[in-house]
Amino acid sequence: MTFNGNHLLGLEGMSRDEIEYLLDSADSFREISEREIKKVPTLRGKTVVGLFFESSTRTRTSFEIAAKRLSADFVSISGSTSSVSKGETLLDTARNVAAMRPDCLVMRHPRSGAPHFLARHVGCPVVNAGDGSHEHPTQALLDLLTIRGVRGRIAGLEVAIVGDVLHSRVTRSNVHALRTMGARVRLVGPPTLLPSALAEWGDIHHDLASGVRGVDVVMMLRLQRERQGANFLPTLDEYSRYFCLTREMLELAKPNAIVLHPGPINRGVEISSEVADGQASMILEQVANGVAVRMAILYLLAGRGRASVEQRQAV
Amino acid sequence: MSEGGAILFAGGTLIDPANDRHGAYDVLVEEGLVAAVGAPGSIGADAQRIDATGCWVVPGLIDMHVHLREPGYEYKETVATGTQSAVAGGFTAVACMANTKPVNDSAAVTEYILDRARESALARVHPIGAVSVGLAGRELAEIGEMYEAGVVAVSDDGMPIADGALMRRALEYTQLFGIPVIVHEEDPQLAGDGVMHEGRVCLHLGLKGMPSAAEEAMVARDLALLAQTGGKLHLAHLSTAGSIRLLRDARERGLPVTAEVTPHHFILTDEAVREYDTNAKMKPPLREQSDAEALVSALREGLIDVIATDHAPHHRDEKEIEFDLAAFGIVGLETALPLTLRLVRDHGLDPVTLVRAMSVNPARILGLDAGSLAVGRVADITLVDPDYVWTVQLEELRSKSKNSPFGGWEMRGAARTTMVGGRIVWSRGEQG
Numbered sequence: 001m002t003f004n005g006n007h008l009l010g011l012e013g014m015s016r017d018e019i020e021y022l023l024d025s026a027d028s029f030r031e032i033s034e035r036e037i038k039k040v041p042t043l044r045g046k047t048v049v050g051l052f053f054e055s056s057t058r059t060r061t062s063f064e065i066a067a068k069r070l071s072a073d074f075v076s077i078s079g080s081t082s083s084v085s086k087g088e089t090l091l092d093t094a095r096n097v098a099a100m101r102p103d104c105l106v107m108r109h110p111r112s113g114a115p116h117f118l119a120r121h122v123g124c125p126v127v128n129a130g131d132g133s134h135e136h137p138t139q140a141l142l143d144l145l146t147i148r149g150v151r152g153r154i155a156g157l158e159v160a161i162v163g164d165v166l167h168s169r170v171t172r173s174n175v176h177a178l179r180t181m182g183a184r185v186r187l188v189g190p191p192t193l194l195p196s197a198l199a200e201w202g203d204i205h206h207d208l209a210s211g212v213r214g215v216d217v218v219m220m221l222r223l224q225r226e227r228q229g230a231n232f233l234p235t236l237d238e239y240s241r242y243f244c245l246t247r248e249m250l251e252l253a254k255p256n257a258i259v260l261h262p263g264p265i266n267r268g269v270e271i272s273s274e275v276a277d278g279q280a281s282m283i284l285e286q287v288a289n290g291v292a293v294r295m296a297i298l299y300l301l302a303g304r305g306r307a308s309v310e311q312r313q314a315v
Numbered sequence: 316m317s318e319g320g321a322i323l324f325a326g327g328t329l330i331d332p333a334n335d336r337h338g339a340y341d342v343l344v345e346e347g348l349v350a351a352v353g354a355p356g357s358i359g360a361d362a363q364r365i366d367a368t369g370c371w372v373v374p375g376l377i378d379m380h381v382h383l384r385e386p387g388y389e390y391k392e393t394v395a396t397g398t399q400s401a402v403a404g405g406f407t408a409v410a411c412m413a414n415t416k417p418v419n420d421s422a423a424v425t426e427y428i429l430d431r432a433r434e435s436a437l438a439r440v441h442p443i444g445a446v447s448v449g450l451a452g453r454e455l456a457e458i459g460e461m462y463e464a465g466v467v468a469v470s471d472d473g474m475p476i477a478d479g480a481l482m483r484r485a486l487e488y489t490q491l492f493g494i495p496v497i498v499h500e501e502d503p504q505l506a507g508d509g510v511m512h513e514g515r516v517c518l519h520l521g522l523k524g525m526p527s528a529a530e531e532a533m534v535a536r537d538l539a540l541l542a543q544t545g546g547k548l549h550l551a552h553l554s555t556a557g558s559i560r561l562l563r564d565a566r567e568r569g570l571p572v573t574a575e576v577t578p579h580h581f582i583l584t585d586e587a588v589r590e591y592d593t594n595a596k597m598k599p600p601l602r603e604q605s606d607a608e609a610l611v612s613a614l615r616e617g618l619i620d621v622i623a624t625d626h627a628p629h630h631r632d633e634k635e636i637e638f639d640l641a642a643f644g645i646v647g648l649e650t651a652l653p654l655t656l657r658l659v660r661d662h663g664l665d666p667v668t669l670v671r672a673m674s675v676n677p678a679r680i681l682g683l684d685a686g687s688l689a690v691g692r693v694a695d696i697t698l699v700d701p702d703y704v705w706t707v708q709l710e711e712l713r714s715k716s717k718n719s720p721f722g723g724w725e726m727r728g729a730a731r732t733t734m735v736g737g738r739i740v741w742s743r744g745e746q747g
């Protein structure tokens with residue numbers, strides 16, 4: 001099995017074999033990061049361009065490290081240095097960047113579907129590094145890699161995803177991938193952030209205790225502070241009273257349950273410090289796996305992109 | 316284009332519900348009027364003969380909901396290009412919404428539009444005036460002045476009338492002139508900054524939704540007002556099964572309400588948004604299969620009076636952007652007839668009902684001298700070829716804008732000839 005996509009826009013619709021293949025590839029790249037010289041020449045001469053229309057130090061850094069460990073050149077255009085704010089459209093940006101002949105584009109964008117738009121207008125692979133409330137495929141892959149690394153499997157596990165499900169791109173990618181891989185998903189949150197129509201994705205729980213009882217994995221979502229003003233919840237304090245993952249709550253899960261969080265965490269809002277820093281927390285493991293997943297994706301997509309300058313000259 | 320002379324539509328099927336005629340008739344047009352209607356071969360006249368074999372001869376189609384964009388947005392559409400698009404789609408008349416720049420909230424703008432129509436329009440143009448000054452939803456516009464200048468209805472379309480008290484006054488005040496208030500039903504807070512129907516697809520795509528309740532709550536409010544005030548209420552582009560239930564209830568109570576639906580709402584569903592296609596973005600949004608089915612059955616039984624396009628041209632630059640940022644609306648004049656003919660072929664819509672919904676009823680609602688092919692009436696005639704097969708090529712649309720989700724669709728049915736006041740303004744050759 002291989003991964004045949006031209007882009008990585010989302011995990012919805014991806015097959016079990018494909019996801020397995022991506023995870024296996026990521027596993028093999030994990031080892032490189034353990035070496036003293038953390039660099040291989042695999043993508044030498046390739047250019048990866050990051051288009052970050054939304055600030056995201058973590059994701060951008062993770063992609064940059066991944067690209068550099070593969071010896072690719074990584075250029076990042078961020079919201080402030082790009083011409084986006086000067087009235088240039090995404091189409092203009094796409095055409096301009098494409099004219100620089102990158103081997104792969106990595107895009108983070110606040111609008112759902114923006115990477116799909118980009119992919120239609122450039123001739124190189126596009127990696128979605130998070131689009132609006134839609135998908136964040138590399139995040140879900142690193143979550144799955146983390147779960148598989150600790151538990152040895154994904155199939156048959158019970159996973160609770162807790163928090164602002166409605167607005168979460170992390171949830172969407174994880175739901176598709178976890179279900180495809182045979183996990184059982186529970187969605188936990190207040191009805192304002194967890195519409196009942198999402199029952200087709202997993203069992204709906206509006207009560208945190210029932211939501212985490214007996215699960216193998218608790219995946220906490222970051223609560224955006226803006227939700228408070230928009231009446232999705234009265235105050236962050238009241239939210240945390242019902243949905244903060246505390247040690248007592250975590251004790252309701254399986255004894256060896258693990259806790260994931262995509263970061264950055266809001267201590268005391270959705271997760272207590274005790275849990276975030278505790279033994280069950282896989283937060284730092286997730287970060288390490290993030291680099292491996294992104295190396296695998298860049299390797300698979302940029303590696304087969306258009307030929308590098310050296311290669312073309314050599315012919 | 317032919318001028319003046321007598322024309323005989325021969326060998327076709329006449330569908331003229333206003334005069335209870337449906338069958339084989341020849342129709343003679345002289346000096347801009349219907350001169351004779353008779354059995355096939357019975358009309359002997361020195362006339363140019365149009366072979367209507369296999370076609371329907373119907374009173375000219377009327378689209379009571381279009382955006383011609385002139386004045387102010389001529390880069391999207393003009394009276395000239397919009398009416399070229401209209402006649403190519405079989406429409407002999409259109410009613411144009413007031414959300415131009417400046418807004419059509421005064422007699423001066425109404426007159427300007429009518430002047431532009433006299434100079435450049437291929438179809439008849441009936442302006443619709445604004446309900447409120449500047450479409451701002453605060454003070455009533457000078458509806459009387461606009462009525463004198465020629466508006467056939469008032470509407471703040473594009474904007475909902477959020478203020479219930481203003482809506483009430485509009486329903487009351489328009490009774491001075493007997494013209495309808497056409498409403499775009501959308502609760503602005505409930506719709507929020509939604510960009511598509513709130514349902515499964517929207518949850519999948521991570522886009523912000525507009526719930527069905529945003530439309531239904533306003534339909535319910537306006538029907539409650541109507542029961543109290545009287546007047547004429549016309550519900551534009553209904554899109555949900557819930558709105559249909561409210562309409563049915565209002566009709567059973569005898570309220571003076573009429574309603575329209577667009578072809579895109581009965582043909583497409585929110586699934587069309589899947590690939591973030593900005594040409595599937597409009598207000599009201601494309602809903603679900605059950606909604607589309609409710610619209611079709613309401614059309615079939617005549618509960619919905621009118622099919623209108625909500626023809627909303629937008630420039631490429633307003634559509635080739637992120638879905639969230641793209642303009643709402645699509646062009647519809649050239650695809651409405653074949654899309655409706657799908658209902659005739661596949662969903663049991665009676666051709667007579669089609670003609671009522673696309674000609675007789677809009678004429679009645681707007682008080683136009685149209686929708687009838689009785690002898691002596693104005694010869695606005697559409698010759699419909701229900702079997703003409705063609706493919707929608709966006710670049711070939713007559714509209715200045717190409718924002719249609721139907722590009723590449725194979726269509727069956729088209730206007731073969733469109734006649735306005737006895738003059739042929741459109742004819743489609745065998746090759747299209």
Ligand SMILES: [Zn+2]
Nearest residue numbers: 472473499551
């Ligand atoms: Zn409207």
